[in-house]
């Protein structure tokens with residue numbers, strides 16, 4: 001566990017006896033880590049006392065790919081099946097069980113892909129899947145439908161199509177490289193992609209989503225960091241779920257990236273039995289800010305095959321958020337999100353702090369349950385656009401609820417709402433017939449009839 005910076009600079013995680021004699025030079029070489037990954041009962045039994053359920057999971061036909069770097073495997077508690085590291089990467093018989101609500105492409109990414117691997121769901125940013133390969137495979141992978149499959153690779157032709165789409169899409173200002181894991185790409189392929197993205201003038205920021213620093217911190221070499229820093233502004237999100245993953249090796253990798261000016265965020269997935277206790281997430285967030293990683297999102301587990309036993313209630317997530325906000329640094333508090341099944345994007349959820357409101361007051365509560373009021377101005381005017389206002393950005397069809405607030409739209413209707421609500425009179429009586437039968441309208445009444453007509 002990361003403690004003082006001195007300890008981080010020197011220490012290494014202890015290695016199981018199996019690898020005690022591997023020279024440091026090899027152990028610290030990411031290519032050695034990749035080529036010595038473990039995936040079978042025989043290999044894993046050499047370092048872990050596997051349970052019958054794990055053996056059944058490992059031997060299952062057609063299961064999602066297993067591969068674990070020796071470094072990450074060395075963090076596993078060999079004797080305790082509840083080990084949070086172990087549960088994330090070693091299959092369990094329970095992952096073979098289907099559950100209600102399971103979906104193959106739960107976020108409808110494929111339907112949002114104008115070219116293979118490019119998910120364009122939001123107005124100004126895209127998710128660019130550049131590889132299907134990872135350093136190790138998370139059992140709850142949201143993209144297990146394509147990830148890990150050696151017959152479903154993205155190649156140069158796909159990358160070319162993705163770049164071509166981005167060149168002709170000037171509304172895209174933010175490109176998020178993901179996969180699979182972009183940091184498992186051959187170094188020259190990654191550099192070439194970053195260079196071609198940087199040549200597109202309307203792309204303002206590039207982000208990389210990677211679990212390589214966690215699975216294989218050896219990959220974060222000085223050369224890699226020197227290469228990445230040519231492409232600023234470049235941001236990176238890593239993926240840590242449990243404080244035990246924060247080792248001196250990860251701390252050093254994040255230190256290098258942060259020193260190169262790459263702002264670091266973390267995305268965690270809330271996993272039953274792994275990190276669903278408020279004390280675990282609090283400790284995780286504290287350890288993350290110590291290594292200069294800002295907790296970004298805490299995700300509700302997606303409705304993906306194999307992840308049923310990891311799912312929690314949303315209530316569990318809300319209770320965790322209640323235990324963070326106010327109790328600790330705002331920098332250590334992630335946003336809790338449910339990625340909308342069917343493809344609505346990330347939906348933030350949090351406890352309610354706004355309790356009530358009147359014309360001139362809002363009533364709020366804090367984390368301690370202290371209830372207060374804020375007096376609102378009663379003469380506030382909406383801001384008017386002037387030369388100091390930022391530029392407008394068109395979001396055709398995606399203006400959303402913000403357009404309702406501006407009064408530009410009256411309503412947003414569910415699918416076939418109009419058809420459902422056209423109930424024409426089934427015989428000769430129409431509104432105008434009715435009106436001619438009415439007595440003359442009294443004050444105020446007439447306007448109602450006019451509106452209905």
Ligand SMILES: *Cc1c(COP(=O)(O)O)cnc(C)c1O
Nearest residue numbers: 119120121122125126127176346
């Ligand atoms: C998560 C995601 C993004 C990025 O979302 P942010 O909230 O900006 O981090 C973009 N596109 C897709 C399809 C995503 O799933």
